[in-house]
Amino acid sequence: xxxxxTLKQIAKELDVSxxxxxxxxxxxxxxxxxxxxxxxxxxxxxNYKPNNIALSLKNRKTKTIGVVIPEIVHHFFTTVxxxxxxxxxxxxxxxxxxxxxxxxxxxxxxxxxxxxxxIDGFILSVxxxxxxxxxxxxxxxVVNQGMPLVLFDRSVEEVPSDKVIIDDVKGAxxxxxxxxxxxxxxxxxxxxxxxxxxxxxxxxxxxEALQENGFNVNQKSILKIENMDNIESEISAFVKESDFDxxxxxxxxxxxxxxxxVRDKGQKVPDDVQVIGFTDGELSKRFxxxxxxxxxxxxxxxxxxxxxxxxxxxKSPNEEESYKTIIVETGLIERESTx
Amino acid sequence: xxxxxTLKQIAKELDVSxxxxxxxxxxxxxxxxxxxxxxxxxxxxxNYKPNNIALSLKNRKTKTIGVVIPEIVHHFFTTVxxxxxxxxxxxxxxxxxxxxxxxxxxxxxxxxxxxxxxIDGFILSVxxxxxxxxxxxxxxxVVNQGMPLVLFDRSVEEVPSDKVIIDDVKGAxxxxxxxxxxxxxxxxxxxxxxxxxxxxxxxxxxxEALQENGFNVNQKSILKIENMDNIESEISAFVKESDFDxxxxxxxxxxxxxxxxVRDKGQKVPDDVQVIGFTDGELSKRFxxxxxxxxxxxxxxxxxxxxxxxxxxxKSPNEEESYKTIIVETGLIERESTx
Numbered sequence: 191x192x193x194x195x196t197l198k199q200i201a202k203e204l205d206v207s208x209x210x211x212x213x214x215x216x217x218x219x220x221x222x223x224x225x226x227x228x229x230x231x232x233x234x235x236x237n238y239k240p241n242n243i244a245l246s247l248k249n250r251k252t253k254t255i256g257v258v259i260p261e262i263v264h265h266f267f268t269t270v271x272x273x274x275x276x277x278x279x280x281x282x283x284x285x286x287x288x289x290x291x292x293x294x295x296x297x298x299x300x301x302x303x304x305x306x307x308x309i310d311g312f313i314l315s316v317x318x319x320x321x322x323x324x325x326x327x328x329x330x331x332v333v334n335q336g337m338p339l340v341l342f343d344r345s346v347e348e349v350p351s352d353k354v355i356i357d358d359v360k361g362a363x364x365x366x367x368x369x370x371x372x373x374x375x376x377x378x379x380x381x382x383x384x385x386x387x388x389x390x391x392x393x394x395x396x397x398e399a400l401q402e403n404g405f406n407v408n409q410k411s412i413l414k415i416e417n418m419d420n421i422e423s424e425i426s427a428f429v430k431e432s433d434f435d436x437x438x439x440x441x442x443x444x445x446x447x448x449x450x451x452v453r454d455k456g457q458k459v460p461d462d463v464q465v466i467g468f469t470d471g472e473l474s475k476r477f478x479x480x481x482x483x484x485x486x487x488x489x490x491x492x493x494x495x496x497x498x499x500x501x502x503x504x505k506s507p508n509e510e511e512s513y514k515t516i517i518v519e520t521g522l523i524e525r526e527s528t529x
Numbered sequence: 530x531x532x533x534x535t536l537k538q539i540a541k542e543l544d545v546s547x548x549x550x551x552x553x554x555x556x557x558x559x560x561x562x563x564x565x566x567x568x569x570x571x572x573x574x575x576n577y578k579p580n581n582i583a584l585s586l587k588n589r590k591t592k593t594i595g596v597v598i599p600e601i602v603h604h605f606f607t608t609v610x611x612x613x614x615x616x617x618x619x620x621x622x623x624x625x626x627x628x629x630x631x632x633x634x635x636x637x638x639x640x641x642x643x644x645x646x647x648i649d650g651f652i653l654s655v656x657x658x659x660x661x662x663x664x665x666x667x668x669x670x671v672v673n674q675g676m677p678l679v680l681f682d683r684s685v686e687e688v689p690s691d692k693v694i695i696d697d698v699k700g701a702x703x704x705x706x707x708x709x710x711x712x713x714x715x716x717x718x719x720x721x722x723x724x725x726x727x728x729x730x731x732x733x734x735x736x737e738a739l740q741e742n743g744f745n746v747n748q749k750s751i752l753k754i755e756n757m758d759n760i761e762s763e764i765s766a767f768v769k770e771s772d773f774d775x776x777x778x779x780x781x782x783x784x785x786x787x788x789x790x791v792r793d794k795g796q797k798v799p800d801d802v803q804v805i806g807f808t809d810g811e812l813s814k815r816f817x818x819x820x821x822x823x824x825x826x827x828x829x830x831x832x833x834x835x836x837x838x839x840x841x842x843x844k845s846p847n848e849e850e851s852y853k854t855i856i857v858e859t860g861l862i863e864r865e866s867t868x
Contacts, residue, residue, distance in 0.1 A: 287626040446815040476785040
């Protein structure tokens, strides 16, 4: 039997990108006529069917939810999965997880594989590279074909779908306000590059909180980390350069590295420098000192996402289409790294 | 259209366990004649097909690997998944992950769902409850039906399959020998209950290392944790009760909790009490003091497992069936928690 042709193989055969193949098969005007025809002819020749979703929707209910996450080593994503599993199992659904590894191509390929009859709907957090490219055609396409999609955490406005997010700006403001209330005068932020929506929003919350309290915003107090391999040395240099009495980190890894940097500088947490992180994972709980943190309630986000998706899956086909955005409130958990 | 019937629904309808349904459909002699007939009649009535695996094997290659792991919050499992993804993607395979949550029923249900046409073969680490029950019929069945299965880490002898394991006994001996070489005289172990194979084997390695060095083995120096909700208080009580100068913990969470317990007792790590963990995760790296640990090379285990599985999937059908066990060597990573 001839093996099933995949997007990846078509891309390789024709020496074009996966995105080009995907868009060509969907008649995207972004792709030139020549390429489009070439891809479509090749797909036809090998009997590739891009519209299997509709087929799968008509023919069966798999009672399975497909989850695509950017990475698995972040505690946050594992708690979201627990939340999804919890509600899904209660309602008789199974859960399948795939990793995009923050890669656009892997996100497209995983969605293609899952949509091909394995699942009834998607819960997804957008890959870093997808945000960087701003290319969401694969997500929009899935929605257009009638397969329900719920975005969580790293969500994008361009995609018409249900969404579960936290108020990142408000969460960050909560953290910075807490530091100010505890006497901090010179607060640094350790964030990610701006194309990661959560990094950008948390930096915005930091800025707003400072301004509302009459503090100056100094660009030298804002560290935006791009390369995750170098976080120890980048944070260490950042902490050494300024005379911070408090640090706000947008995830728990950055927060832990910040505590070490403070210690290496010969200062103490929280006496000399207070530290607040984001995401309430094992690291924050077990760390010495244990880390004060903004909790994202990942498990609740997962529960809400699963509820929204199952609602869509089980609604009558005559009901009007509408999209909800659920904002899950963040919480402040005070521990040993603040006064 | 009538929705697809699942094992779970049959079990619910007939008020028997999932295991009973699964075994009845496979004509297991463990199940009484009455129940077997009842289950089979019901399944037939609703057109349930337990042998979809064979069908799926004949009809298509999905080029997808199904991974079933007991839990996702342990860094070890996430590194294994990275390793699997790495080799799988290189060879043109996709990866789907499901969680058993350490539940026997969920393991059986997940395998049923995946084997139903979504994947070509399994990579699996056995659930805690499955080990406790000693019921491996679902695993043996998959192998008998001709779907390749690779077990990793929590592997069981009863299942004829390829296996990727670490030498837990040897790894534990390495840890304890390191502590003895660094002058420790009174070494405690923080382990799990015995039905978890790795906990049992690591405790055995601890015992052997002590004996080989002429030390007595004191049962009061062995803590076996069953309830994961209480690890802080159990470890704290254990550390307070004895006058340890070193502790060996069978995972990094136990190791981090051990450091805190030592500190709460008014002692210092590593000056008064040295600590070694197992599994080289983010927690071990970021912790203050950073944790000396036995590295399981999870990523290499995942790579080996993927290689074994793909080898099986791509071998000629005429080749003779044979099973390999690959033992991945553990390594000792010395950091700040030992002298």
